[in-house]
Amino acid sequence: MKKKIELRFELIANFLNNFFPVSKELVQHLASISYFKEVKGGSIILKIGDRCSNVYLIKKGIVRGFVKIGNKEITSWITCENELATSISSFFTNKISKENIQSLEESTLLVFDNVNLDLVFKKFPEFNEVVRKILQLYYSQAEERAYITRLPRAIDKWNYLFINLNKFIHRVPLKYTASFLGIRIETLSRIRSLIIKG
Amino acid sequence: MKKKIELRFELIANFLNNFFPVSKELVQHLASISYFKEVKGGSIILKIGDRCSNVYLIKKGIVRGFVKIGNKEITSWITCENELATSISSFFTNKISKENIQSLEESTLLVFDNVNLDLVFKKFPEFNEVVRKILQLYYSQAEERAYITRLPRAIDKWNYLFINLNKFIHRVPLKYTASFLGIRIETLSRIRSLIIKG
DNA sequence: GAGAGAGATTGACAAATGTCAATAAATTTC
DNA sequence: GAAATTTATTGACATTTGTCAATCTCTCTC
Numbered sequence: 001m002k003k004k005i006e007l008r009f010e011l012i013a014n015f016l017n018n019f020f021p022v023s024k025e026l027v028q029h030l031a032s033i034s035y036f037k038e039v040k041g042g043s044i045i046l047k048i049g050d051r052c053s054n055v056y057l058i059k060k061g062i063v064r065g066f067v068k069i070g071n072k073e074i075t076s077w078i079t080c081e082n083e084l085a086t087s088i089s090s091f092f093t094n095k096i097s098k099e100n101i102q103s104l105e106e107s108t109l110l111v112f113d114n115v116n117l118d119l120v121f122k123k124f125p126e127f128n129e130v131v132r133k134i135l136q137l138y139y140s141q142a143e144e145r146a147y148i149t150r151l152p153r154a155i156d157k158w159n160y161l162f163i164n165l166n167k168f169i170h171r172v173p174l175k176y177t178a179s180f181l182g183i184r185i186e187t188l189s190r191i192r193s194l195i196i197k198g
Numbered sequence: 199m200k201k202k203i204e205l206r207f208e209l210i211a212n213f214l215n216n217f218f219p220v221s222k223e224l225v226q227h228l229a230s231i232s233y234f235k236e237v238k239g240g241s242i243i244l245k246i247g248d249r250c251s252n253v254y255l256i257k258k259g260i261v262r263g264f265v266k267i268g269n270k271e272i273t274s275w276i277t278c279e280n281e282l283a284t285s286i287s288s289f290f291t292n293k294i295s296k297e298n299i300q301s302l303e304e305s306t307l308l309v310f311d312n313v314n315l316d317l318v319f320k321k322f323p324e325f326n327e328v329v330r331k332i333l334q335l336y337y338s339q340a341e342e343r344a345y346i347t348r349l350p351r352a353i354d355k356w357n358y359l360f361i362n363l364n365k366f367i368h369r370v371p372l373k374y375t376a377s378f379l380g381i382r383i384e385t386l387s388r389i390r391s392l393i394i395k396g
Numbered sequence: 397g398a399g400a401g402a403g404a405t406t407g408a409c410a411a412a413t414g415t416c417a418a419t420a421a422a423t424t425t426c
Numbered sequence: 427g428a429a430a431t432t433t434a435t436t437g438a439c440a441t442t443t444g445t446c447a448a449t450c451t452c453t454c455t456c
Binding site: 372383386 | 413414
Binding site for chain 1: 432433434435436444
């Protein structure tokens with residue numbers, strides 16, 4: 001049985017080295033300031049109106065961000081193992097969050113805190129470089145998601161998602177996929193049956 | 199009359215120091231690898247399908263990014279003086295661009311090239327830190343724009359834009375604002391007249 | 397200041413999606 | 427494995443937005 005700190009070390013090293021090679025010392029330090037958090041499926045991890053001071057590295061499970069418009073929910077993103085999750089504009093600008101974060105399965109998250117991370121940048125300048133590369137990729141992926149929301153027809157959104165970003169499609173109930181596409185579950189249902197019928 | 203390199207130096211120093219103090223040497227180097235480009239209003243600066251190897255710092259003018267869906271244009275962003283513009287996912291991942299970039303006025307752009315910038319990161323590690331901070335803000339702002347696209351009703355989009363992001367509203371023809379909101383110019387026109395009538 | 401051209405408004409109608417309700421299917425819980 | 431709960435489908439209808447065409451307004455140019 002591995003110690004918890006070893007699990008944290010491995011998860012962080014694996015994640016960061018995908019972007020850019022980092023020193024063992026940096027990873028050790030990050031492991032020392034982070035902790036695992038276990039949440040049940042359906043848990044609200046961040047509430048609209050709160051400030052988001054954490055970023056989560058998903059060890060296990062699947063997590064979404066969603067905004068509320070009136071009484072409706074619109075999912076901004078859905079992500080799973082070995083990816084980061086946070087409320088971007090709240091985390092980076094310290095404003096209150098416009099989105100909720102919620103687990104869609106029982107999940108294990110590695111939690112990093114804003115304040116601790118700021119100190120890491122001071123102590124390990126190399127951290128700037130790897131985080132820059134992470135931001136570049138995540139920003140690109142966010143633009144990709146935004147592209148879907150700009151497609152004017154529901155069927156185009158579904159097709160684009162199905163072809164390009166289908167990682168989570170078979171893992172979450174369709175209602176979340178519909179919400180991610182910004183359409184009603186009934187609309188998605190009709191589109192799917194049209195596609196099946198040809 | 200200032201020399202061109204002085205103009206470039208000032209523009210870059212002013213832009214970067216807003217995010218994080220940087221060395222004079224870094225700014226000088228950036229000034230030495232960049233050049234001004236003048237474009238007329240309506241010029242296409244980047245075409246869909248091309249790779250975007252440049253990032254532009256706008257000295258004067260106003261610029262938009264837009265995607266084409268069928269025969270329609272949807273504006274992803276509009277930005278002006280002292281802001282950066284590029285095709286994010288193409289610039290960062292070297293994929294072909296899904297968006298056009300176009301000037302909406304006669305504009306002066308300071309051009310930085312991908313390859314040169316990569317060398318700057320090697321030569322000036324401090325550049326990673328300031329770029330990280332820039333990315334954090336721009337990523338946050340992109341999420342803010344994406345929030346608008348997720349609002350389900352046209353009137354909510356207009357109201358949100360009007361209250362929160364009205365920087366360019368009075369500077370570009372309404373048709374670009376409509377396109378930015380992902381709605382038809384006729385729909386925006388009707389919404390505006392409804393609002394005026396109360 | 398007449399004419400051209402772009403931008404904006406308005407009306408009539410079409411198309412797409414949302415809403416609400418009923419029901420079916422799948423999954424979870426005991 | 428039966429009951430309960432969640433998820434998905436389908437139908438009827440309402441609402442919103444898009445489409446197309448006509449017209450108006452504003453700028454710019456000559």
